[in-house]
Amino acid sequence: MSRLRVLVFMGGYSTEHDVSVTSGTGVIRAMDAEKYNIHPVLIQKDGTWIWSSRELSPYQKNNFSENYFYALEGPSACSEKNPPLSALPSADIAFLALHGKWGEDGHVQAMLENWGIPYTGCGLLASALAMDKVLCKAAYLSAGIATPPYQVLYRDDFKGDDLVAAADKLGFPLVIKDPVGGSSIGMGIAKNMDEAGEIVNRLFKNSARLLCEKFIRGGEASCGYMEGLEKPLPPTEMRMTTREYFDYEAKYNGECREVTPAEFPQELTERIQQLSKKAHLAIGGAGYSRTDVRIDADGKLWALETNTLPGMTPTSILPAEAAAIGISYSELIDRIIETSLKIKR
Template sequence: MGGISPEHPVSLVSGCGILSNLDPSRYEGFPVLISSGNEWMWPSAGADIHPPLQPDQAKSLLNNPPADWHRIQFPGFSAFPQADIFFIGLHGVGGEDGSLQRILEQRKQPFTGSGSVGSALAMDKISSKQLYTQHSIPTAKWVILEPNEYGEAGAAKIEKELGLPCVVKHPTGGSSIGVAVVRDGESLRKAVRELGKDAPHLLAEVFVKGREATCGVLEGLAQPLPPTEIRPKQDAFFSYEAKYQPGRTEEITPAEFPAEVIAEIQRLARKSHEALQLSVYSRTDFIWSPSVGSGTDGLFALETNNLPGFTPMSILPQQAAKAGINYSDLLTRIIEESLKH
């Protein structure tokens, strides 16, 4: 938990939630804390660290680890945590992009969730869009900008091919970090400049006005989980602030959509999971715009999360609860399903 991405604080909450809710009759867990500088820290055998662990305690341990803890700078491992399986509670770059999964695969260490290939595909929004299209999964029209287009020419290209408003995205940003909804030429040029500072490519897509939804897939179940409708109260979309600041979003599970739309969201969520070569669990975000077409014609896949937020109050655990699976049982299901891969 933790990690090098801007989602470090969210990961601490997810990791502590996971550690504190493992079934004690089946599992004995311990934290592997990863600093923003990619230093790994974990308790030595016999160290006095037992769940539950709170996020502020995890932060304190990262800042001042006990003397008897292991401390290793990634990736020069002179030691490595010993576990039957690693439950990955990381989000964003360094955890969700396949790099950690690749190392664990090389070391033949079991871990939860998707492998390195699927994780890399899902993290890259451009690869995801391409695979959506190849597998006939509806998604909003898009264009890609190369680094030499991060200026007036790129902004003009976007406006010509997509029109305004549109959405500009860093292709590997998570939790809606690196996303800008732009409605005029000046905002578009600014977004291209700012988001292009550290991006190998930029993705721009048509802004589809509609109702946002998200749907989890949990392998081993007959069908995907009940979708959630997301209603941001202050934001133009489900932004980072809307995700994690209390009171900025209303989350309704199950979503109050027509039955045929619910069924199509679930079908496309599973199809996205499979198209991106994901394993065990994922969550795909959608926008439904009835004005685009009748029935399910206005449904578009936005992106798929291979490591969605995993606090007890996160969306995927909420959906599992509606399906009759409590948080602790959900963790057990993910561990057991991951051990099959």
């Protein structure tokens, strides 16, 4: 049997560049060299793409790191700013280990579709919809999915009264975020009007719109959904240690304990699983996704956002949930590729 030719994209232009490289590194090391002909592609923040025309050797695969790209030399080494996809090695599929803006918002997906290259994960429309938390909320509500009440602020016509009105409607603590930010970067929780004003002024420097959202007191969980599995993935409970919410530091600096599978009552577990599937379908998802939820004191679930390219580091939530039902990291990658090759774009 011939091996599948796989381009593994990592890096990207967003603030999640480093996390993406970690995801890509984990994916490559876990891929079966007997099944796949692997070509890593690093997208640097300045728009330069780095790759090799040669596939990874077994040694390079097993010991892969970002240093691989900077050690490339000779005629097989390629580096080009914003290259056409025709410049890359031909491939049967692209594995997207990208996160955040440009990588997870439909841009790369549109490029790949234009060049006729299958890719992992959700399509361009679902990716764009889920990346914009305002539009994603509209999709949730149209599907009957509860999401925290919200208001949108616009930089071009912003007045202080707009923030006062949002605070009056939603109350404090008030969640304020860039609606197209990733990894909980570009957000804050204001306990009073002074803090809200500081957060808004800071975020408006880089964002034309801001999402103000009611803070739902209670617990937090995340649950992946994968098409084609015999049983759903179990949810993960986020137990905060030193932080109030699941932000970038909590995710990547060990300031949150992720409990997988979550130690919830069976009834709550099943409702979270059903919500993750319903959210996936509401945005028109394909392949797999992961939805974050809040659980209030009455046990009501509130959908926060759906990630169309959830983290794929060996310790990320989706791989941990797959492991909890007996799917190894390597097998998870196989399943993602197999499922994605069947998707009709």
